[in-house]
Amino acid sequence: MENEQRWELRLYVAGSTPKSVLALKNITRYCEENLEGRYSIEVIDLLKTPQLAEGDQIVAIPTLIRKVPIPIRKIIGDLSDEEKVLVGLNIRPMPLKNKP
Amino acid sequence: MYSFPILYMQEISSLAKVSTGIEGLDEVTGGGFPEGRPILICGSAGCGKTLFGIQFLVKGILEQNEPGVFVSFDETAADLTANTSSLGFDLDKLSGEGKLRVDYIRIERSEIEETGEYDLEGLFIRLNYAIEAIGAKRIVLDTLESLFSGMENEGLLRAEIRRLFKWLKDKGITTIITGERGVNTLTRQGLEEYISDCVILLDFRVVDQIATRRLRIVKYRGSTHGTNEYPFLIDENGVSVIPITSLKLDYGTSSELISTGLKPLDALFKKGGFYEGSSTLITGTAGTAKTILAGYFALGSCLRNERVLIFSFEEAPEQTIRNLLTIGIDLRPYIESNLLQIHASRPTLYGLEMHLLNVNKLLTEFNPKTVIVDPISSLVSVGSPVEVKAMLVRLIDTLKTRRINALFTCLMSHTGIAAGDQGTIEAVSSLADNWLFLENGLVSGKRQRSLLIVKSRGMEHYNDSVNFTISSAGINFAASSIPTKSNSAHGK
Numbered sequence: 001m002e003n004e005q006r007w008e009l010r011l012y013v014a015g016s017t018p019k020s021v022l023a024l025k026n027i028t029r030y031c032e033e034n035l036e037g038r039y040s041i042e043v044i045d046l047l048k049t050p051q052l053a054e055g056d057q058i059v060a061i062p063t064l065i066r067k068v069p070i071p072i073r074k075i076i077g078d079l080s081d082e083e084k085v086l087v088g089l090n091i092r093p094m095p096l097k098n099k100p
Numbered sequence: 101m102y103s104f105p106i107l108y109m110q111e112i113s114s115l116a117k118v119s120t121g122i123e124g125l126d127e128v129t130g131g132g133f134p135e136g137r138p139i140l141i142c143g144s145a146g147c148g149k150t151l152f153g154i155q156f157l158v159k160g161i162l163e164q165n166e167p168g169v170f171v172s173f174d175e176t177a178a179d180l181t182a183n184t185s186s187l188g189f190d191l192d193k194l195s196g197e198g199k200l201r202v203d204y205i206r207i208e209r210s211e212i213e214e215t216g217e218y219d220l221e222g223l224f225i226r227l228n229y230a231i232e233a234i235g236a237k238r239i240v241l242d243t244l245e246s247l248f249s250g251m252e253n254e255g256l257l258r259a260e261i262r263r264l265f266k267w268l269k270d271k272g273i274t275t276i277i278t279g280e281r282g283v284n285t286l287t288r289q290g291l292e293e294y295i296s297d298c299v300i301l302l303d304f305r306v307v308d309q310i311a312t313r314r315l316r317i318v319k320y321r322g323s324t325h326g327t328n329e330y331p332f333l334i335d336e337n338g339v340s341v342i343p344i345t346s347l348k349l350d351y352g353t354s355s356e357l358i359s360t361g362l363k364p365l366d367a368l369f370k371k372g373g374f375y376e377g378s379s380t381l382i383t384g385t386a387g388t389a390k391t392i393l394a395g396y397f398a399l400g401s402c403l404r405n406e407r408v409l410i411f412s413f414e415e416a417p418e419q420t421i422r423n424l425l426t427i428g429i430d431l432r433p434y435i436e437s438n439l440l441q442i443h444a445s446r447p448t449l450y451g452l453e454m455h456l457l458n459v460n461k462l463l464t465e466f467n468p469k470t471v472i473v474d475p476i477s478s479l480v481s482v483g484s485p486v487e488v489k490a491m492l493v494r495l496i497d498t499l500k501t502r503r504i505n506a507l508f509t510c511l512m513s514h515t516g517i518a519a520g521d522q523g524t525i526e527a528v529s530s531l532a533d534n535w536l537f538l539e540n541g542l543v544s545g546k547r548q549r550s551l552l553i554v555k556s557r558g559m560e561h562y563n564d565s566v567n568f569t570i571s572s573a574g575i576n577f578a579a580s581s582i583p584t585k586s587n588s589a590h591g592k
Contacts, residue, residue, distance in 0.1 A: 014225060019218060019219070022216075046225045051229060053225050053226045053229065057205065058225075059205060059207060059226075060222055061222045073211070076213070077215040077216035077217060078217045079215055080216035084213060
């Protein structure tokens with residue numbers, strides 16, 4: 001049943017800075033490894049849509065938000081620490097044998 | 101003569117300044133805050149930092165037509181609007197007009213995980229968006245240090261805050277940053293290190309159970325500024341700083357004469373009364389008719405159709421009026437027509453500064469021509485002799501600057517002048533232009549009231565003491581005492 005849970009993530013960036021690019025690369029990899037087919041990542045570039053910063057109370061860039069499942073979680077930084085990100089998003093890592 | 105700290109400075113530098121919107125603060129800062137630069141306002145909790153910021157923006161909009169952004173890290177926009185409405189600020193209205201933007205930035209440590217590198221570009225974007233949306237010229241960040249409680253990477257935050265200040269400076273936005281007072285530093289996170297232009301410290305102190313708010317300019321680069329601690333007030337009109345020490349000794353003097361309110365007393369002065377705008381001191385022990393003479397003075401002013409303001413520190417207004425009525429001085433019609441106002445308060449109700457601020461406010465609001473303080477000696481109980489003296493000097497100076505006819509009564513103890521009062525009497529008497537000394541003597545078991553003119557600057561006056569009695573008809577000078585052509589003994 002739990003496997004049916006979808007994950008909706010949102011990544012706030014400000015242009016293509018190295019930190020933002022790295023964050024997107026990292027989260028995509030973690031999701032592919034652990035949530036294959038059950039996730040979506042929406043990237044919001046605040047340089048293009050600055051008005052969206054208020055809604056999710058964005059201060060730091062990059063910021064990753066877990067919209068679903070609730071409660072909303074927030075992780076800031078380039079997401080380089082996989083374990084911390086997975087714990088933060090409450091994603092249970094897939095068993096090792098499934099990893100490529 | 102007394103010399104006063106003259107702080108009303110001429111601006112030497114070409115530093116552009118903007119009005120602070122806070123009454124009195126422009127004078128103290130020599131013209132206002134530095135335009136387009138960051139200003140740090142720090143102080144302990146509840147000292148009025150947020151209010152300073154709000155007023156800076158609201159007055160900027162209303163008086164300078166400069167739109168402003170208020171960024172709150174502590175309170176929601178709704179809370180802020182509610183909290184400041186009692187001060188007469190309608191934030192909703194200004195927001196509706198597109199002149200003000202209140203942005204609430206919430207940073208909750210428990211909701212945020214940190215991993216890897218990040219920056220505060222999100223904050224910059226939000227600020228930029230808010231600034232651009234209304235064309236803001238002013239911004240308040242209240243309290244920026246909340247960032248430190250929301251995020252772990254202190255080094256990064258410091259670097260980003262430094263970048264933020266530079267960015268705001270480059271944009272030419274006049275910015276107020278508020279900060280909570282730290283243990284050994286002005287702000288908890290040492291923000292003062294990053295703001296070199298203007299730092300103001302607010303203080304809320306309770307001494308002898310009397311609370312006073314004070315303000316001090318810690319630094320102001322490129323500008324002269326007042327160095328004293330200035331008391332400030334928060335009331336229904338917002339924040340006001342009264343730069344009491346910034347008075348100059350350049351008030352105009354008048355040769356016009358006014359009546360003392362008592363004809364026989366007028367006759368003791370060669371020109372027939374006091375000079376207009378002069379200050380008069382009446383001293384005497386208890387029961388020597390000081391308040392009665394003050395009553396005549398008030399009545400005289402009312403009869404000239406000039407506004408009178410009485411500060412009573414011993415009696416309730418009704419009592420003063422009733423008592424004066426028994427000797428034929430009827431002030432009631434003038435109270436009704438609002439030509440006369442009596443403000444009664446216990447001296448210990450507030451600190452000296454508050455008394456002075458109240459006086460100043462009333463002077464501005466009521467604009468009296470005559471001010472009576474009865475008795476000035478009551479204020480001695482409120483502070484140390486040094487403070488009281490300084491305050492009285494300021495008070496008299498304020499009144500002189502406004503060319504107000506001032507009259508102070510001063511109670512002396514039966515043994516002469518009480519030790520603590522000595523300095524006070526000296527301070528007042530040397531500043532006062534006229535000094536009347538009242539005495540109750542005993543002549544063969546009978547009370548003998550007498551009045552002596554100790555001095556009257558710039559005017560000849562009767563030199564001897566004059567006996568008088570008090571009846572339901574008022575003060576009667578003894579016939580033998582009244583100067584006539586034959587016994588007149590005018591002298592300087």
